Amino acid sequence: MVSYMADVFYLAKTAAARLKDPSDTDFAAVFWLIFKTKVDDSKRYPLPDYIEEAWGSSSPRTASTIVREALESLANDWQLVPQYTRAHVRIVCDNGARYIQGTGNDEGWMYDPYNREWSQHFSETLDHVCKDPGGRYGASTTTYRTDPDPNDPTKPLWFSVIDLCDVMWNKLKMMPTLAGQPLPNTLDGLFARCNYDLSGMDFPSVYRFFPAVTILHEWLHAIPYEYEDTPTGQIKSGFEHSLKVPLPNVLFDPEPYAVLCLWAALADLEPCVDKNPGSTGGYTINRSWRELADEDKWKDTIPPNAEGETKNPGWSGILVPYKDITGTKMSRPTDASAPTATVNAP
DSSP states (O other): OHHHHHHHHHHHHHHHHHHHOTTOHHHHHHHHHHHSSOTTOOOEEOOOHHHHHHHOOOOOEEHHHHHHHHHHHHHHSOOOOSSGGGOSEEEEOSTTTTOEEOOGGGTTEEEETTTTEEEESHHHHHIIIIIOTTOSSOEEEEEEEOOOOTTOTTSOSEEEEEEEOHHHHHGGGGOOEETTEEOOSSHHHHHHOOSSOOTTOBHHHHHTTOHHHHHHHHHHHSTTTOOOOOOOSSOSOHHHHHHHOOTTGGGGOHHHHHHHHHHHHHHHOOOOOTTSTTOOOEEEOOGGGGGSOGGGTTOSBOOOOTTOOOBOTTTTOBOEEETTOOSOOOOOTTSTTSOOOOOOOO
């Protein structure tokens, strides 16, 4: 779990840094594709009503500012506390085994002895997230708002619990292989390996096997962010979902953030393979996407190009390496400066 938490902070850190770099035109294009607006667009967006009701109002901000500030908060504003019950975000990996079904007047409720709270209807969510073998994510976040305890003034009044279940971890048994080697599921493992080439792989195939992106997604469901998933119908991947979520919903949906962050990490990854000796670039979307007419940028099928291709080069999610990729590369997740965290049972 420690390496996955380090990845979460690194993902947020590198994406926020790239958004602040005005020279990083490649990452700006990724942001434009996912969030349907340019990094330097001056239009401002207010917080959703449900967030303002919970946390108070704030001045409208540009889309890139909203995204960057959320990622900077995730990267920098968290620290490990020694006592589980003092944490504002708590991560549990027990497949929901701790929950006790209520009886009598408490029928229909579930008691969580770790967090000393009751929740209603969570059993249905738990069945879908943790016990359905066909479940997509294997994770869920529940936020509790509690009353002050006169005997425990340090008790958090609001906290969130992230449940990570077997459905998520089982994906690691199906890791794709390249050059006969399984693709690492942590960023430090990915950065350390140079004996395969990711060029030509599609982003969803890489994305779905990184637990850190699922944890980052769930963290943005937690306090103080409380972002909500936007229904987009039957979809095949988080990348496809992100492309279909419209403005301004996309600014407060956790999945586009997770997708953006992994693209940022892939931009930091140097393709060091035999067929690209000395390569110092990184991976990003096909640059030809920027040349499409605006009315075609978010369509799966576009007018034929000179080669007769009608597939949207951005929507394909194919990883393309460029030696001259823009932006400054971040330090690797294995650096001593990278934040780390762990989770202890109560």
